[in-house]
Amino acid sequence: xxxxxxxxxxxxxxxxxxxxxxxxxxxxxxxxxxxxxxxxxxxxxxxxxxxxxxxxxxxxxxxxxxxxxxxxxxxxxxxxxxxxxxxxxxxxxxxxxxxxxxxxxxxxxxxxxxxxxxxxxxxxxxxxxxxxxxxxxxxxxxxxxxxxxxxxxxxxxxxxxxxxxxxxxxxxxxxxxxxxxxxxxxxxxxxxxxxxxxxxxxxxxxxxxxxxxxxxxxxxxxxxxxxxxxxxxxxxxxxxxxxxxxx
Amino acid sequence: xxxxxxxxxxxxxxxxxxxxxxxxxxxxxxxxxxxxxxxxxxxxxxxxxxxxxxxxx
Numbered sequence: 001x002x003x004x005x006x007x008x009x010x011x012x013x014x015x016x017x018x019x020x021x022x023x024x025x026x027x028x029x030x031x032x033x034x035x036x037x038x039x040x041x042x043x044x045x046x047x048x049x050x051x052x053x054x055x056x057x058x059x060x061x062x063x064x065x066x067x068x069x070x071x072x073x074x075x076x077x078x079x080x081x082x083x084x085x086x087x088x089x090x091x092x093x094x095x096x097x098x099x100x101x102x103x104x105x106x107x108x109x110x111x112x113x114x115x116x117x118x119x120x121x122x123x124x125x126x127x128x129x130x131x132x133x134x135x136x137x138x139x140x141x142x143x144x145x146x147x148x149x150x151x152x153x154x155x156x157x158x159x160x161x162x163x164x165x166x167x168x169x170x171x172x173x174x175x176x177x178x179x180x181x182x183x184x185x186x187x188x189x190x191x192x193x194x195x196x197x198x199x200x201x202x203x204x205x206x207x208x209x210x211x212x213x214x215x216x217x218x219x220x221x222x223x224x225x226x227x228x229x230x231x232x233x234x235x236x237x238x239x240x241x242x243x244x245x246x247x
Numbered sequence: 248x249x250x251x252x253x254x255x256x257x258x259x260x261x262x263x264x265x266x267x268x269x270x271x272x273x274x275x276x277x278x279x280x281x282x283x284x285x286x287x288x289x290x291x292x293x294x295x296x297x298x299x300x301x302x303x304x
C-alpha cells in the first residue's frame with residue numbers, strides 16, 4: 001500500500017499515467033457539458049416566477065460547487081505536501097489555485113448577472129456572496145504566495161498554511177444561508193431531502209454538476225502536467241517525452 | 248424571452264470564455280516548455296558534435 005503511495009508521489013509516473021486517461025476524461029467532460037447545456041438552455045421549462053433568467057443556474061451552481069470542493073482539493077494537497085514533503089502534492093496545490101479562483105469568479109459574476117433581473121441589483125453584501133468573495137481573495141492569496149518567495153519550498157509551505165487556515169471559510173459559505181438572514185436563497189439540493197426543484201429543471205442541473213466535476217479534474221490534471229514538465233524540464237525522462245512526441 | 252435573454256447569454260459567454268482559457272492556458276504552457284527543451288537538446292547535440300570534431304583534430 002505504501003508502495004502505491006510512494007509511486008503516486010512520483011511526478012513522472014503521474015505524467016505518464018494521466019496522459020493515458022486524459023483523452024477519455026476530455027471526451028466525457030465535453031459530452032456531459034454539451035448535453036447539460038443543450039438540455040438546460042433549450043428543453044428545461046421556464047420558471048414560474050423568474051422566467052428564463054433562472055437558466056443561469058446551469059452555470060452558476062456547478063461553478064459554485066466546484067469553487068468550494070476545489071478549495072478542499074487545494075488544502076488537502078497542501079497538507080500532504082507539508083506533512084510528507086511530496087513534490088507532486090505541492091504541484092497539485094499550485095495547479096488548483098488559479099482553477100479554483102477562476103470558478104469562484106464565474107460563480108460570482110454569473111450570480112451578479114442573475115441578481116439584476118431577480119433582485120434588482122448586481123451586488124449585495126449578503127452573507128453567502130460576501131464569503132464567496134473572501135474565498136476568491138483566499139485563492140488569489142495562495143497564488144500570490146507562490147510568486148513571493150525565491151525558494152520553492154518556502155512558497156509551498158506558505159501556500160499550504162494559508163490554504164489550511166482558509167478551510168474554515170467553506171463551511172461558513174455552505175451554512176451562511178441557514179445561519180444568517182440572507183437574500184441568497186437556501187439550499188435547493190440537500191443530502192437528506194428531495195430537491196425543492198421540479199425534476200425537469202433538476203436533471204439537467206445534475207448533468208452539469210457532474211460535467212463540471214469532470215471539467216475540474218481535466219483542468220487540474222492539465223495544469224499539474226504542465227507544472228511537472230516545467231519543473232522537471234532538465235531531467236532525461238522529459239527530454240525523452242519531448243523527443244518521442246516529435247516523431 | 249421575457250427580456251431576460253441578454254442576461255442569460257452574457258452569463259454563459261463569460262463562463263465559456265473562462266472555461267476555454269482554463270483549458271488553453273496549460274496547453275500553451277506545455278508547448279512552450281517543449282520548445283525550450285527542444286532548443287536545449289539541439290544546443291547539446293551541436294556542442295557534442297563540435298567537441299567531437301575538436302577531439303579529432
